[in-house]
Amino acid sequence: MNARLVLDGVTCVRGGRTLFEGLSFVLDEGGAALVTGPNGAGKSSLIRVAAGLLQPVAGVVTVEGERALLTEAAALDPELPVAKALGFWSGLDGRRDAAEAALDAVGLSHLAPVPVRLLSTGQRRRVGIARVVASGAPVWLLDEPANGLDHAATAMLGHLISEHRLNGGIVVVATHLPIHIPGAHGVVIGEAA
Numbered sequence: 001m002n003a004r005l006v007l008d009g010v011t012c013v014r015g016g017r018t019l020f021e022g023l024s025f026v027l028d029e030g031g032a033a034l035v036t037g038p039n040g041a042g043k044s045s046l047i048r049v050a051a052g053l054l055q056p057v058a059g060v061v062t063v064e065g066e067r068a069l070l071t072e073a074a075a076l077d078p079e080l081p082v083a084k085a086l087g088f089w090s091g092l093d094g095r096r097d098a099a100e101a102a103l104d105a106v107g108l109s110h111l112a113p114v115p116v117r118l119l120s121t122g123q124r125r126r127v128g129i130a131r132v133v134a135s136g137a138p139v140w141l142l143d144e145p146a147n148g149l150d151h152a153a154t155a156m157l158g159h160l161i162s163e164h165r166l167n168g169g170i171v172v173v174a175t176h177l178p179i180h181i182p183g184a185h186g187v188v189i190g191e192a193a
C-alpha cells in the first residue's frame, strides 16, 4: 500500500478556542497514531482535519493514498439490509465484492439480511468498521472506534488494525477508551476548557 500522512505545524481553532497548536507528526506505511485527551479537547477535530473536512488555521496536512473515515454517524441507509447498505459504499469504491468479506471480518455475516435500523449500537459500529475495511483505503481515520464495542469486538478491532498496518496501511485512532496499538505515535490533545 502506498500511504503517508503528514501533519506539519497544524493549528486548529473552533468556536474561538485553540484546540491544538503547531501539531506535527509523520506516519509512513504501517504507522499509527493514538489521539487521546479529555472530552471536548479536540480529538474529533483532529480526525476531521486529517480527513480534509476541517480546515486548519495554520499548517499543512499532506496525504498519500485514499482515506476512510469512521465517525459516530454510520452513514448506512437504515431501511436497507446490512449487506446492501454496505455494498452501496463498497460499490462506490469500485469494490462491491469486498462488502461480504468485510462483514465476515467483523463477525457479522449472519446479519447480512437484517435492516440496518434493527442493529444494536455495537453491531452498528462493527458494520461501520466493516465499511472502512471494505473501502480498501490505505489511510484509516477512526473516531472513537471502540464506542459501544464489547470486549471481544474491541479485540477484533485491534486485530483488524494490526492486519491493516502489516499490509502497509496507516491508522489514526482518536479514543477515550483504552485501546492498545503497539508502537503508535501518541498524540495528547490538551485539557478541555
Ligand SMILES: Nc1ncnc2c1ncn2[C@@H]1O[C@H](COP(=O)(O)OP(=O)(O)OP(=O)(O)O)[C@@H](O)[C@H]1O
Residues within 6 Å of the ligand: 014, 015, 019, 037, 038, 039, 040, 041, 042, 043, 044, 045, 046, 176
Ligand atoms: N462546529 C463547531 N463550531 C464550534 N465549535 C465546535 C464545533 N464542533 C466542535 N466544536 C468545539 O470544539 C471542541 C472540540 O470538539 P471535539 O469534538 O473535537 O472534541 P473531542 O476531543 O473529540 O471530544 P469528545 O471526547 O467529547 O468526543 C469542543 O469544545 C466543541 O464544543
